[in-house]
Amino acid sequence: MSTTSPRKTVASSSFSVWANKHRKWIFAGPSMAFVAILIVFPIGWTIFLSLTNSRGSVRAPLDFIGLENYLTVLTDTERFWPAVGRTVFFTGGALIAELVLGMAIALLLWRPFKGQGLVRVAILLPLVATPVAVGMMWRLIFEPNIGFANQMLGWFGIPAQPWLSGQNTALPTLMFVDIWQWTPMVVLILLAGLSSLSDEPDEAARVDGANSWQRFWYVTLPLIRMTVITAVLIRGIDALKTFDILYATKGKGGGSFHEVETLNVYAYGLSFDYNKYGLSSTVLILFFMMIVLCVWALTARKKKGDS
Incomplete structure (x- = not known):
């Protein structure tokens, strides 16, 4: 016959209360994180490329040029x-x-x-x-x-x-x-x-x-x-x-x-x-x-x- 320690019982009870209180975030959290990654990474990578001189090939070496591309585009009439x-x-x-x-x-x-x-x-x-x-x-x-x-x-x-x-x-x-x-x-x-x-x-x-x-x-x-x-x-x-x-x-x-x-x-x-x-x-x-x-x-x- 096995017995459960009072400490484990209290911890399990506390976790159950916490999980029940935040259940909407627990169930929705993985999907929200996945969607956030799908949105944040492409935008972040596009911002990074906009600050470089990337051209010719996606594998070609690139240099960080700051806001030069923005100045070029914004002055393109x-x-x-x-x-x-x-x-x-x-x-x-x-x-x-x-x-x-x-x-x-x-x-x-x-x-x-x-x-x-x-x-x-x-x-x-x-x-x-x-x-x-x-x-x-x-x-x-x-x-x-x-x-x-x-x-x-x-x-x-x-x-x-x-x-x-x-x-x-x-x-x-x-x-x-x-x-x-x-x-x-x-x-x-x-x-x-x-x-x-x-x-x-x-x-x-x-x-x-x-x-x-x-x-x-x-x-x-x-x-x-x-x-x-x-x-x-x-x-x-x-x-x-x-x-x-x-x-x-x-x-x-x-x-x-x-x-x-x-x-x-x-x-x-x-x-x-x-x-x-x-x-x-x-x-x-x-x-x-x-x-x-x-x-x-x-x-x-x-x-x-x-x-």
Whole structure:
């Protein structure tokens, strides 16, 4: 017959109490540590490369040069700053259009009607296709000579347009493609927010004599304000990172004249076309800081709205 010492019993009891008190961290800790490693190591390595003259080969010797890459990139008015402008233009234009169209479609789908389920499924179909496939499909549609877009314009006597081949039309055309594919995501988010609303505020405003626009602007929109900010946050970050559609349609450098070269395409070209890993890492770190700043601003606004 074995006996357990009082000291071991007290230690086991104390550990059980501690483990029960911190059980959520014990179970989630390994996963959190694994995710942290996956995030911290790539960012840390990219920061390190941005402070070196790494180029030519990943195995080539490199030297620590401090902030020289950052000075080179930030003073580059030929490629970097135009890429920043295109990134902001593409993201801002696509996001505003997707938010307006998404809100309009969500309001139309908010109230029950015959065939509502079929319409919802049809609207979500663009999300099923991969961005590369979508880019190649629209590339064929906007082909200047045999594309359906110019054929349709010809039916109305409108001259053919360069679409993706024009320096001034390529980026707006790709914005249209992005809007076509990702507006359904905004619809999905906003429709979830609208579906959670009670009918009482809208009915009270209707009784008070408010018209449809007044009920939307002064009643419905303030009630789903946090949902709108969430949609802007999710879709805005995703639009900032857009790469596949741009590269699938225009190729290296964002076109012959870099007409659709955003920061993602620019960093990809520096790394895989010119093997300038230090400069590419610098662009990515600056881009990452832009995204973090945008997320911080939207999150702070959301918290301000919650308080």
